[in-house]
Amino acid sequence: MDVRDYNRRAWNRQVEKGNRWTVPVSPEVTAAARRGEWQIFLTPTKPVPRAWFPALPGRDVLCLASGGGQQGPILAAAGARVTVYDNSPRQLDQDRMVAERDGLEIEIVEGDMRDLSAFPAASFDLIVHPVSNTFVPDVRPVWREAHRVLRPGGDLVIAEFAAPTNRAFRTIYTDYLVAALPRMARLVSSDAPAYTYLAESILAWPDRATLATWMHEAGFGDVKVKDLSGGIVAVHRGQRR
Numbered sequence: 001m002d003v004r005d006y007n008r009r010a011w012n013r014q015v016e017k018g019n020r021w022t023v024p025v026s027p028e029v030t031a032a033a034r035r036g037e038w039q040i041f042l043t044p045t046k047p048v049p050r051a052w053f054p055a056l057p058g059r060d061v062l063c064l065a066s067g068g069g070q071q072g073p074i075l076a077a078a079g080a081r082v083t084v085y086d087n088s089p090r091q092l093d094q095d096r097m098v099a100e101r102d103g104l105e106i107e108i109v110e111g112d113m114r115d116l117s118a119f120p121a122a123s124f125d126l127i128v129h130p131v132s133n134t135f136v137p138d139v140r141p142v143w144r145e146a147h148r149v150l151r152p153g154g155d156l157v158i159a160e161f162a163a164p165t166n167r168a169f170r171t172i173y174t175d176y177l178v179a180a181l182p183r184m185a186r187l188v189s190s191d192a193p194a195y196t197y198l199a200e201s202i203l204a205w206p207d208r209a210t211l212a213t214w215m216h217e218a219g220f221g222d223v224k225v226k227d228l229s230g231g232i233v234a235v236h237r238g239q240r241r
């Protein structure tokens with residue numbers, strides 16, 4: 001399976017279906033961000049701590065695999081020079097629409113998050129990255145590229161799926177829910193192989209300590225982790241050394 005092509009088509013379809021991660025922010029949200037009132041969600045309910053972000057005015061920010069007209073427009077309205085990079089043309093259309101509607105300057109680039117050769121080394125002060133590890137077989141090349149295009153001292157703020165932290169929950173989750181996914185999919189979906197892949201990839205999720213180790217190996221220091229949703233999702237922040 002060509003994972004990149006599969007995901008491009010899948011996310012283009014999600015835009016048509018109105019998946020919540022494809023719905024652009026309203027003009028009120030960008031107006032508030034212009035007044036300094038903003039927050040960024042990389043997971044459904046809890047915003048990333050504001051203290052994890054540097055002062056934005058004049059900073060170069062890469063919103064990585066972050067199309068959909070959400071994080072990019074907010075950060076641009078808050079004063080950053082924003083580039084949104086994503087694999088789905090329809091997702092990028094959402095950012096284009098918000099930029100035109102709200103008079104924001106946003107650079108929009110289509111591409112694969114594992115290949116950031118469109119950008120010279122040390123181009124950005126901050127990378128905001130909703131999620132890698134459900135869309136590529138290995139996140140480490142993405143983080144190595146993120147390290148290359150960040151300036152020294154720049155921050156990478158990412159959300160990743162991880163093995164649940166609570167032991168009882170982890171057992172129920174992996175032994176029952178995830179194991180049942182392919183069987184359920186055969187009953188209700190024409191795309192059972194995709195669900196099998198999803199179940200396999202969930203079982204392969206590393207724990208947050210491993211994710212933090214990989215961030216260190218990619219060249220990031222001062223790694224902070226915030227667990228969300230029973231530890232299934234963790235938001236990490238690391239500083240480029």
Ligand SMILES: C[S@@+](CC[C@H](N)C(=O)[O-])C[C@H]1O[C@@H](n2cnc3c(N)ncnc32)[C@H](O)[C@@H]1O
Pocket residue numbers: 004007008011021022041042064065066067068069070071085086087088091111112113114130131135136
């Ligand atoms: C969950 S959405 C994230 C965007 C959303 N704004 C958010 O806040 O979560 C995942 C995004 O990753 C993008 N994506 C998937 N695979 C990718 C790849 N290989 N390279 C770049 N972007 C990719 C999808 O097109 C989609 O826009």
